Amino acid sequence: MDMLDHVWLGVLAVFQGPALFTIAGVPIPLTLAMVAAGFLTGVLVGATPGLAGPMAMAVALPILISVFGFEIAALLPVMGFLIGIMKGATIGGAVPAILFNTPGTPDAVLTTFDGHPMATAGQSGKALKIAHFSSVSGDTVSDIILFICAPFLAVLVERYLDLPEKTALILLSLAFIAAVVGTSVAKGLIAMALGMLAAFVATGEDFYPRLTGGIPWLAQGFSITSAILGVLIVGEIFKSLEDMMRERAATGTIRQTVASGDNALTWRERRRLLPFIANSAALGTMIGALPGIGSTLAATLGYASGKKMHERRTPMGPDWGKGAPEGVAATEAANSAVSGANLIPVLSLGIPGNASAVFLILATESIGGFNPGPGVFRVPSVGVNTEMVLAFGIFTTMVCANVINWVFGGRIMRAMGMMIRVPKQILLPSVLLVTLTAIYVQETSLAAIWFTLGFGVLGYLFRRLGVSVLPFVIAFILAGNLEDTARQAFSATGGDPWFLFSSPLAVVFIVGAVAVTVVFSRRQVGEGA
């Protein structure tokens, strides 16, 4: 059987699989129903400040496995639900970022840069529409590329990226994020170094947990949820509460965000956003196909590249970073375009690009019968490669989620916008409790709550000192990956201390890391002058 036969069998596995129920004699496939349920759950979770897609996936996975079991037949319904959550949470995550400046994920931080100023200017409805339109467009491009190119891209990625190149690529990602985001490259690098140091506490290969000073409650290190949600959400809550308190003391009232401005999104405006969306979708898809990099770099690149385009074109509204609709479009299209292409390294190499992909890999490992790796896309000389059929079945669930997103996503997302009517002085403390509770039910330890508050204070100080939180968060996420890859690369090259310069591609990545730091620092000096 050739590749196309496998594609068709994958599509049939979704639509001709077991039916959940029938409507007027038409059977509704179980996998399709699970995708729809997952999508709705994802939007609700993503739109709730303090909750995020990976959290819902973590809670849902054991429940799904207890319902569907460990048989191979469970794979598509379980993956369908998880993919639904992933896609729903991506658009839902823009809601708190735009309305309350409380991003639940690192990607959403960039959405806040222009989305929140739009909301404070009374254009929350318009910002949400742009976020949905851009997100679903980027996602569609990525899914089409996934279907067409996944097998070929998987082979290419496997062939050209060895351990030294992967190490160099992670360094390039870190340098880029530290340089691009924020007002000062030096501050971005400080945040990055602190994020790495925090991630190195109690990790490593030795029995003794390093950098803990022998303190028992530090022996497990800092959980990724405590660190990220602490810096991103709790820090922002502390800052917003203080701003409101001072505003009330000065003026006697607290300004609330209301949807009072132009909230329509015309077809003309959509057409003007399309170049930004197309550019970011292409970038997001390319980044998503690389292993271990993820959606945040895509969002950052999309945002930076969109900024350049914005300078050349006639803008639709305010300046970049101050409520430009193009900024929301560029970020949302890029991070959504990652989700489809991200499945390429997930399925072909078993390397996740973001937290959501971790749970997709966990699902395949828990259920069995499907082993992510180079064998997934090998066309057999005789018979059927079941894993390839399942891979195309999974791609089909992504397309189904996308169709649901086009039809219903925007309406569900805007319905979530009603949260803007809740006074912020009540909403933000409630979000704090939601965040701390969500962390506790995952970690089951009050120590995790204290760590979260500690990281919240750090996030507050970063904001007051004009240090961007994003390099800290990304460095925290990638530090473990970077150290592991570097260790393996060092061993694989026979202890060569110059392993980062052992291939032309790795050298290109390292030179790129230095260049991006220098170029952006010169630009900031120029802007400051």
Add this chain to the structure above:
Amino acid sequence: MMPKLTQDRTLGLVAIALGLFIALYWAGADSETGLVEKTRGRYSIGDALAPTVAAVFLSLSGLWLAVSGGPQTTLSLRNAGFIMGVLMLLFVSLGLMRWGGPWLVEAITAADYRPLRDTVPWKYVGFVLGGTAMIAALTFVVERQLRWSRVLIALGVTLFLAAFYDLPFEDLLLPPNGDV
């Protein structure tokens, strides 16, 4: 003439000092293996290398900031006072969350809390007390007046959260029931 010691330059100097402390002392002293290890004739990276490299980056970035300065920031003593006040309120709220259940159980039934921590209504007591206090106290910080309507809203939000996590999922434990 000496450059003016701005907040950014101070931040840079703190980063240099912290980076040097970690790179020259802490990373090596608080890790089992050094920068590079040789075992059975093969070299491998030790646990101290990654923190040392990160600390060197921290120092260099701090030096860059100290030399170049940066956009002016305004971290003041008022900010420090605010964050200390908020942390104190959170400390009290989380204390209520942690000890509210055991205190009430002891006062009413004279029994130990642990065997009752997964039974209604005891499993909700600490969370509801602490959660309500947290939301109401932080709302008070902003509004500077304690309104009963706010306390009722805080109670409603906390009860909703307790139901949201506890009713559909048998295996999830609300705070503080995993620690007592």
